[in-house]
Amino acid sequence: MQEIHQKFFQDLLGVENAHFDPIHKRAYSYDATKKHYLPDGVLFPRDENDISQILKYCNENKIIVIPRGSGSGFTGGSLAINGGVVLSFEKHMNKILEIDLENLVAVVQPGVINVALQEKVKEYGLFYPPDPASMEYSSLGGNVSENAGGMRAAKYGITKDYVMALRAVLPNGEIIRAGKKTIKDVAGYNLAGILIASEGSLAVLSEITLKLVALPKFKKTAMGIFNSIDDAMNAVYKTLAKGVTPVSMEFLDQLSIQALEQKFQKGLPIDAGAILIADVDGNVEEAIEADLKILQESFYESGVREFKIAKDEQEAADIWFARRNCSQSIVMYGNLKLNEDITVPRSKLPELLKGIAEISKKYGFKIPCFGHTGDGNVHTNVMVSDKNNPELVKKGYEAVEEVFKLTVSLGGTLSGEHGIGISKAPFMKLAFSEAEMNLMRNIKKAFDPNNILNPFKMGL
Amino acid sequence: MQEIHQKFFQDLLGVENAHFDPIHKRAYSYDATKKHYLPDGVLFPRDENDISQILKYCNENKIIVIPRGSGSGFTGGSLAINGGVVLSFEKHMNKILEIDLENLVAVVQPGVINVALQEKVKEYGLFYPPDPASMEYSSLGGNVSENAGGMRAAKYGITKDYVMALRAVLPNGEIIRAGKKTIKDVAGYNLAGILIASEGSLAVLSEITLKLVALPKFKKTAMGIFNSIDDAMNAVYKTLAKGVTPVSMEFLDQLSIQALEQKFQKGLPIDAGAILIADVDGNVEEAIEADLKILQESFYESGVREFKIAKDEQEAADIWFARRNCSQSIVMYGNLKLNEDITVPRSKLPELLKGIAEISKKYGFKIPCFGHTGDGNVHTNVMVSDKNNPELVKKGYEAVEEVFKLTVSLGGTLSGEHGIGISKAPFMKLAFSEAEMNLMRNIKKAFDPNNILNPFKMGL
Numbered sequence: 001m002q003e004i005h006q007k008f009f010q011d012l013l014g015v016e017n018a019h020f021d022p023i024h025k026r027a028y029s030y031d032a033t034k035k036h037y038l039p040d041g042v043l044f045p046r047d048e049n050d051i052s053q054i055l056k057y058c059n060e061n062k063i064i065v066i067p068r069g070s071g072s073g074f075t076g077g078s079l080a081i082n083g084g085v086v087l088s089f090e091k092h093m094n095k096i097l098e099i100d101l102e103n104l105v106a107v108v109q110p111g112v113i114n115v116a117l118q119e120k121v122k123e124y125g126l127f128y129p130p131d132p133a134s135m136e137y138s139s140l141g142g143n144v145s146e147n148a149g150g151m152r153a154a155k156y157g158i159t160k161d162y163v164m165a166l167r168a169v170l171p172n173g174e175i176i177r178a179g180k181k182t183i184k185d186v187a188g189y190n191l192a193g194i195l196i197a198s199e200g201s202l203a204v205l206s207e208i209t210l211k212l213v214a215l216p217k218f219k220k221t222a223m224g225i226f227n228s229i230d231d232a233m234n235a236v237y238k239t240l241a242k243g244v245t246p247v248s249m250e251f252l253d254q255l256s257i258q259a260l261e262q263k264f265q266k267g268l269p270i271d272a273g274a275i276l277i278a279d280v281d282g283n284v285e286e287a288i289e290a291d292l293k294i295l296q297e298s299f300y301e302s303g304v305r306e307f308k309i310a311k312d313e314q315e316a317a318d319i320w321f322a323r324r325n326c327s328q329s330i331v332m333y334g335n336l337k338l339n340e341d342i343t344v345p346r347s348k349l350p351e352l353l354k355g356i357a358e359i360s361k362k363y364g365f366k367i368p369c370f371g372h373t374g375d376g377n378v379h380t381n382v383m384v385s386d387k388n389n390p391e392l393v394k395k396g397y398e399a400v401e402e403v404f405k406l407t408v409s410l411g412g413t414l415s416g417e418h419g420i421g422i423s424k425a426p427f428m429k430l431a432f433s434e435a436e437m438n439l440m441r442n443i444k445k446a447f448d449p450n451n452i453l454n455p456f457k458m459g460l
Numbered sequence: 461m462q463e464i465h466q467k468f469f470q471d472l473l474g475v476e477n478a479h480f481d482p483i484h485k486r487a488y489s490y491d492a493t494k495k496h497y498l499p500d501g502v503l504f505p506r507d508e509n510d511i512s513q514i515l516k517y518c519n520e521n522k523i524i525v526i527p528r529g530s531g532s533g534f535t536g537g538s539l540a541i542n543g544g545v546v547l548s549f550e551k552h553m554n555k556i557l558e559i560d561l562e563n564l565v566a567v568v569q570p571g572v573i574n575v576a577l578q579e580k581v582k583e584y585g586l587f588y589p590p591d592p593a594s595m596e597y598s599s600l601g602g603n604v605s606e607n608a609g610g611m612r613a614a615k616y617g618i619t620k621d622y623v624m625a626l627r628a629v630l631p632n633g634e635i636i637r638a639g640k641k642t643i644k645d646v647a648g649y650n651l652a653g654i655l656i657a658s659e660g661s662l663a664v665l666s667e668i669t670l671k672l673v674a675l676p677k678f679k680k681t682a683m684g685i686f687n688s689i690d691d692a693m694n695a696v697y698k699t700l701a702k703g704v705t706p707v708s709m710e711f712l713d714q715l716s717i718q719a720l721e722q723k724f725q726k727g728l729p730i731d732a733g734a735i736l737i738a739d740v741d742g743n744v745e746e747a748i749e750a751d752l753k754i755l756q757e758s759f760y761e762s763g764v765r766e767f768k769i770a771k772d773e774q775e776a777a778d779i780w781f782a783r784r785n786c787s788q789s790i791v792m793y794g795n796l797k798l799n800e801d802i803t804v805p806r807s808k809l810p811e812l813l814k815g816i817a818e819i820s821k822k823y824g825f826k827i828p829c830f831g832h833t834g835d836g837n838v839h840t841n842v843m844v845s846d847k848n849n850p851e852l853v854k855k856g857y858e859a860v861e862e863v864f865k866l867t868v869s870l871g872g873t874l875s876g877e878h879g880i881g882i883s884k885a886p887f888m889k890l891a892f893s894e895a896e897m898n899l900m901r902n903i904k905k906a907f908d909p910n911n912i913l914n915p916f917k918m919g920l
Contacts, residue, residue, distance in 0.1 A: 102697050102807030103836075125701070147646045158644055160653075161621070174895035181805035183835035184618055184876035186607045186657045187884070187891055188918060189900050193620075193653025197646045214703030237562050241585070243674030243743045283703045283754075287747030294743075345641040347562030375643035376563075416644035424647070431647055435634035439907070440649050446902035458648060 001040035001085075005063060009043055009085070012053055017044040017091070028086045031071040031078050032134075033423055039066060039080035044091040048167065048175060048206040054087065055204065056173030058452050065171075066454050067200040069110065069142025072134040074341075075421030077146060077199045082456060087204060089141055096120055097207070104212045105164055105181050110141025110205045114148075117210070127215040129156035132417065141205050147197035149417040151248040154374025155281075156213075158417075160196045167207035168195055171448040181209055194443065199419050201454040202447040216281040218288050219247070221316035224299040225306040228273035229253065230350045235276060236373045237346065238298035244291045246278040249374035250323050253353065256368045259329040260322050268322060272305070276373065277323050326370045327379075333366035334383030336393060338400050340424075342407040343377040343416030355406040356380060363399040377416035404430055420458040428459035461500035461545075465523060469503055469545070472513055477504040477551070488546045491531045491538050492594075493883055499526060499540035504551040508627065508635060508666040514547065515664065516633030518912050525631075526914050527660040529570070529602025532594040534801075535881030537606060537659045542916060547664060549601055556580055557667070564672045565624055565641050570601025570665045574608075577670070587675040589616035592877065601665050607657035609877040611708040614834025615741075616673075618877075620656045627667035628655055631908040641669055654903065659879050661914040662907040676741040678748050679707070681776035684759040685766040688733035689713065690810045695736060696833045697806065698758035704751045706738040709834035710783050713813065716828045719789040720782050728782060729766070736833065737783050786830045787839075793826035794843030796853060798860050800884075802867040803837040803876030815866040816840060823859040837876035864890050880918040888919035 001020055009018035019025075024042045040063075045051045058065050064084025071078055080086060089111030096117060098107040101124060106117060114135040118128050131150035132138055138148065144166070149158040165179035178191035195202055226232040229251075236249055252260070252275045261268040268275070276299070280291045292309055299307050310316035331337065344352050353369060360367040363382075371379040380403055384396040404414055404427045414424050414431050428437065441460050444451070461480055469478035479485075484502040500523075505511045518525050524544025531538055540546060549571030556577060558567040561584060566577060574595040578588050591610035592598055598608065604626070609618045625639035638651035655662055686692040689711075696709055712720070712735045721728040728735070736759070740751045752769055759767050770776035791797065804812050813829060820827040823842075831839040840863055844856040864874055864887045874884050874891050888897065901920050904911070 100805075100807070101701065103805045104700060105805075125703075147650070149644045149646075153643055160650070170895065170899065174893075174899075176893070176896045176899060178896075180803070180873050181871055182803045182837075182873055182876065183613055184609045184803045184832075184837045185873040186609075186877060186879050187874040188880065188888065188896070189662075189903055190607070190620070190653055190657050191896070191899065193650055193656065194903075196653065197650050202649075213705075214701065216703065240564060241561065241674065243585075243676065245673075282747065284744075284747045284750040286750070287742065287744045290744040290746070343640075343642045343644045345560075345563045345565075347560070372644075377642075377644050411641055413640050413642055413645040414647040416642065417646060419646050420648065428648065433634075433636070435630065436636045436638075436648070436651070439630065439634075439636060439651065442906035443649055443654075443903065446906040447899070 005061065006041065008057055009041065009054070013043060013045065013050060017046065028068060028088065029080065031073045031076060033074060033076045035076060035079060037079045037081050039086040040083045041085040043085050043087050045087060046092045048169065051087065051169045051204050051206055052173045052175055055169050055171055058085065059171050059173065059450055062450055062452060064452055064455060067204045069139035069145070070137050072138045073142065073146060073421060074418040075423040077419050077421035077457060079422065081422060089139065099124060103181050106210045106212055108140050108208050108210065110139060110208060112140045114138055114140055114143055121212055122215060125215050126212045128162065128210060128212055130159045130162060140208055144196055144205060144208055145198065145200045146419040149377065151250065151372065153372060154249050155245045155247045162211045163192055163196055163208065164211050165209035166192045166195055166205055168203035168205050170203050171450065171453045176203070179209070199421060199454065199457055201444060201457055217283045218285055219279055219281040220288055220292060221310040221319050222278050222292060222295055223308045223319045224276045224304040225269055225272045226274045226276065226304055229353050231303045232274035232276050233349050233373065235299045235302035235304060238301055239295050242294045242298060244294045246295065246374060247281050248279045248372070250277045250371065251275065251373045252322060252326060252370045253368060255366055256326050256330060256370045259332050259368060260325060262332060263329045264325065266321065275322065277319055323370070330368045330381055330383060333368065334385040336384035336387035336396065338382040338384065338396050340380050340400060340403060341377060341415055341417045342380060342403065342412055343375070344407055344410045344412030346373065346376040348410040348412065349373060349376060349378070352378065352406065352410055356403060359399055359402045359406070363395055365396060365399055401427065422457060425457065425459040465521065466501065468517055469501065469514070473503060473505065473510060477506065488528060488548065489540065491533045491536060493534060493536045495536060495539060497539045497541050499546040500543045501545040503545050503547050505547060506552045508629065511547065511629045511664050511666055512633045512635055515629050515631055518545065519631050519633065519910055522910060522912060524912055524915060527664045529599035529605070530597050532598045533602065533606060533881060534878040535883040537879050537881035537917060539882065541882060549599065559584060563641050566670045566672055568600050568668050568670065570599060570668060572600045574598055574600055574603055581672055582675060585675050586672045588622065588670060588672055590619045590622060600668055604656055604665060604668055605658065605660045606879040609837065611710065611832065613832060614709050615705045615707045622671045623652055623656055623668065624671050625669035626652045626655055626665055628663035628665050630663050631910065631913045636663070639669070657879070659881060659914065659917055661904060661917055677743045678745055679739055679741040680748055680752060681770040681779050682738050682740070682752060682755055683768045683779045684736045684764040685729055685732045686734045686736065686764055689813050691763045692734035692736050693809050693833065695759045695762035695764060698761055699755050702754045702758060704740070704754045706755065706834060707741050708739045708832070710737045710831065711735065711833045712782060712786060712830045713828060715826055716786050716790060716830045719792050719828060720785060722792060723789045724785065726781065735782065737779055783830070790828045790841055790843060793828065794845040796844035796847035796856065798842040798844065798856050800840050800860060800863060801837060801875055801877045802840060802863065802872055803835070804867055804870045804872030806833065806836040808870040808872065809833060809836060809838065812838065812866065812870055812872070816863060819859055819862045819866070823855055825856060825859055861887065882917060885917065885919040
């Protein structure tokens with residue numbers, strides 16, 4: 001990066017907030033994809049005005065700007081693939097600005113960690129439901145930019161369902177507000193709607209207003225063991241159709257169950273086709289009991305071979321142990337895990353899983369699957385036995401591409417939670433027409449005519 | 461309209477679907493604003509392909525296109541203010557295409573009337589919650605384009621919370637899909653998000669996929685009479701903060717109560733500051749009883765002077781009678797009603813209503829208010845005593861402008877439900893900065909570079 005630019009940033013932010021040394025660059029070069037791209041600098045804006053000044057300068061000088069949350073993304077959204085300056089909010093812009101008890105909203109800066117907000121609002125008996133697996137370290141700015149999901153989506157929805165308003169800085173430095181602290185707002189275009197999930201490519205978020213709900217008082221956990229995936233999916237459908245929406249409704253397939261049992265010997269049924277784990281919550285014990293009764297009925301009507309309701313928190317934790325340890329258990333099938341977060345309409349899950357079994361057979365990889373049946377979001381894992389065999393790795397990626405094609409053919413999406421970034425960019429053409437891609441490019445241009453903000457991501 | 465254009469449309473659609481006579485033009489010239497603007501033609505596309513052909517031709521020939529639902533809008537969104545052809549979906553594109561029981565979604569064409577969907581899904585024990593007051597005649601295409609709200613928003617949210625996917629035709633005739641039949645989808649920009657509430661100015665909707673929920677089995681109605689608006693608002697806050705979210709939580713102010721009592725003599729307390737009416741629903745009677753108990757506690761803690769739970773449907777209907785007949789009762793205060801659907805964060809309602817009382821005093825108009833406290837959406841009615849007195853009418857609009865200024869100063873929005881259209885376009889500058897307006901204009905251009913689709917609305 002040219003000295004004159006370095007000097008501008010140091011004068012603006014102070015030398016303590018503008019770094020161009022190799023150590024900082026290295027520290028902000030990676031994300032959860034484990035890929036590395038060195039940025040030209042790392043900036044820590046102190047406030048919205050800093051962001052505005054930085055963007056205005058970068059826009060005039062055609063310097064690429066990469067907004068970065070915690071670098072926990074799975075698709076490279078925060079990687080500086082073409083250099084540029086990284087904007088990090090973790091040093092200064094990490095404050096919970098307001099918990100508004102009367103309107104049940106929180107106002108936060110983008111660098112606040114998801115779990116920090118969850119813990120803070122719990123003190124007031126309130127609840128921020130979106131719980132991506134990364135919640136202990138991922139930032140809310142990142143969550144909004146990727147529209148993060150989580151375990152509770154079946155009942156409580158995902159990040160976009162909680163974003164009431166945003167403040168953001170456009171690439172030209174102008175500050176905009178989008179949305180209000182109101183449930184209803186239909187004045188002008190839904191700018192917040194298009195900023196959510198835009199992976200930091202349209203504007204830099206400077207303030208986020210999130211909806212909160214009351215913390216449910218009670219929660220219960222149930223588990224069902226099924227002979228087949230079809231039976232399990234039928235149980236899911238019946239439960240929902242009868243008006244019970246569990247907080248989570250998670251499944252493990254046979255490969256996942258077998259891997260767990262091999263690793264932990266907890267007595268899991270290795271001949272079972274699927275396990276479903278469901279949490280039900282609410283404020284009234286009678287209502288939860290009634291919900292569990294309906295859930296139990298639905299499971300039995302679908303041929304569950306074993307059904308259990310956890311009697312206490314310990315039993316609930318034992319049940320959840322399997323789901324929580326899936327990801328680490330399946331590494332027995334290979335030392336390279338190509339995991340994707342495809343999502344299909346719930347009814348297509350059996351067909352998806354059958355198709356994946358065929359892909360598994362065709363390519364000779366085990367592909368254990370587990371995830372969120374409540375919302376059709378499946379974590380598929382193509383397990384490559386030897387990551388140092390380039391032939392095999394290439395074949396692994398071919399299997400992944402087939403999984404994507406199958407998903408799209410079933411009306412599904414390339415990504416339920418992780419976004420597109422660079423990892424899934426090559427597959428965008430499977431899911432979007434040229435007209436749709438062009439429209440997205442035009443929208444990008446409407447916000448960012450000089451293409452300085454996180455450019456060349458998402459296949460744009 | 462030039463003969464050559466008329467001939468194109470008649471050849472494409474058949475003469476029975478392309479009309480240029482004065483009667484058709486007149487019939488499609490108005491909406492609920494009671495303003496009239498004659499279009500140059502009225503077209504009834506039979507399918508998405510027709511829409512595509514029409515738009516392609518209009519784009520090439522710079523002919524304005526106005527998509528129209530049922531013409532029930534309150535802000536002129538479907539008025540042909542600069543001529544052009546009206547696209548109406550009521551003749552052909554009015555079908556419910558699919559009720560997908562496994563995924564709990566409905567797929568509809570834009571011309572389906574809201575209540576037709578509600579009744580259809582009820583047959584399956586399902587529920588489509590958005591219920592704008594116009595639901596018996598407004599179309600779902602219009603509902604999505606305006607992001608319609610309704611009485612049930614406090615618990616169930618608004619139209620945007622139910623739109624899972626859209627098919628739409630761009631002004632150049634290209635067909636796009638936005639979203640999926642999946643709860644989670646984070647691939648690419650949130651195109652459905654920006655199409656919702658865009659008032660038919662970005663693309664023409666050709667198919668809508670809506671989320672359904674299970675129909676709650678039980679509902680109960682409660683009513684509280686309060687000495688002041690502040691007490692009533694406090695009761696709303698306490699109820700929500702304790703984890704009870706009523707389906708609706710409606711209020712009437714003193715002027716509304718007095719007008720109702722004068723017209724109907726139902727024994728309403730004309731000295732009361734406010735009445736709150738709340739519906740609570742659910743699948744388990746015990747849970748509803750528990751919710752009502754919390755609601756009652758919250759009301760008593762807030763100084764309710766009379767509290768009642770309806771024993772049966774008749775009593776519930778009696779309680780709702782007041783709310784339902786508000787709008788027609790307040791005409792005693794003037795023969796011109798300037799009604800707006802402003803929305804503020806719930807906590808600002810007392811301040812808003814105090815401010816409105818001052819505006820009322822300053823201008824000498826009665827301004828009765830009622831509406832949705834659960835979501836801060838207030839129907840304010842500036843009652844002008846003589847609509848034939850231009851001086852007075854002008855003053856009435858000045859009072860409305862002050863109400864908007866007050867609303868915006870309290871963090872509120874010009875419109876919670878009705879949209880901007882032409883009626884509220886002059887006030888957009890009160891609510892949006894030049895940067896925000898420019899951004900919206902750039903987005904409009906990204907979709908519609910020739911500005912043929914419902915142009916010059918929303919202050920753009």
